[in-house]
Amino acid sequence: MGSRGSIRRFRMGKRITKLISVIFLGGGLLFGKESYQMLNLSLDARSLALGNGSSARNSTLLRNNPASLSSDSKGLSYTFIKFPADIHSQQIQVSANTSRGIGVLNIAVLDYGDIVDGDSGEITNADEVLLEGGFKTELWELISAGLSIGYCHSTISG
Numbered sequence: 001m002g003s004r005g006s007i008r009r010f011r012m013g014k015r016i017t018k019l020i021s022v023i024f025l026g027g028g029l030l031f032g033k034e035s036y037q038m039l040n041l042s043l044d045a046r047s048l049a050l051g052n053g054s055s056a057r058n059s060t061l062l063r064n065n066p067a068s069l070s071s072d073s074k075g076l077s078y079t080f081i082k083f084p085a086d087i088h089s090q091q092i093q094v095s096a097n098t099s100r101g102i103g104v105l106n107i108a109v110l111d112y113g114d115i116v117d118g119d120s121g122e123i124t125n126a127d128e129v130l131l132e133g134g135f136k137t138e139l140w141e142l143i144s145a146g147l148s149i150g151y152c153h154s155t156i157s158g
Contacts, residue, residue: 065146066134066135066146066147067136067144068144069104069134071102071138074095074097076093076094077092078090078091078092079091088110090108090109090111091107091108092107100137101135102136102137103133103134104132104133105132106131107130108129110127112126115158123158125156125157126154126156127155128153128154128155130151130153131151132148132150132151133148134148135148
């Protein structure tokens with residue numbers, strides 16, 4: 001009888017642990033705040049017009065889909081978008097064609113402007129910086145393959 005009771009208590013303990021885990025994970029997903037909002041914003045006029053979507057063919061920017069980079073994209077491109085509430089984003093991208101494909105380096109900055117605390121009047125600044133690199137190649141002149149890697153840093157100061 002003693003071993004059956006301990007098995008029941010063990011099973012009950014596992015159920016409670018699972019229940020607590022589901023509550024914490026579900027609550028975190030439902031009510032959690034996230035940083036790096038920069039990754040959700042469109043940083044060029046074309047994807048902004050498409051509702052943060054992108055074309056699967058002849059894209060000029062790395063962020064949307066590295067495999068869809070246009071084979072004609074080379075040189076330097078600059079984008080500046082001003083959002084409401086004094087939020088603005090800037091992006092500069094350098095593309096180069098090589099014998100194996102297209103290489104791209106990208107730097108993007110999202111500045112949230114001055115944020116004023118309503119109680120104390122203290123001014124803080126928030127911004128995010130995104131560094132990306134990518135490569136696109138065509139296989140057998142039929143399939144495009146792309147790879148990108150990036151680093152995003154978010155700061156709040158003031």
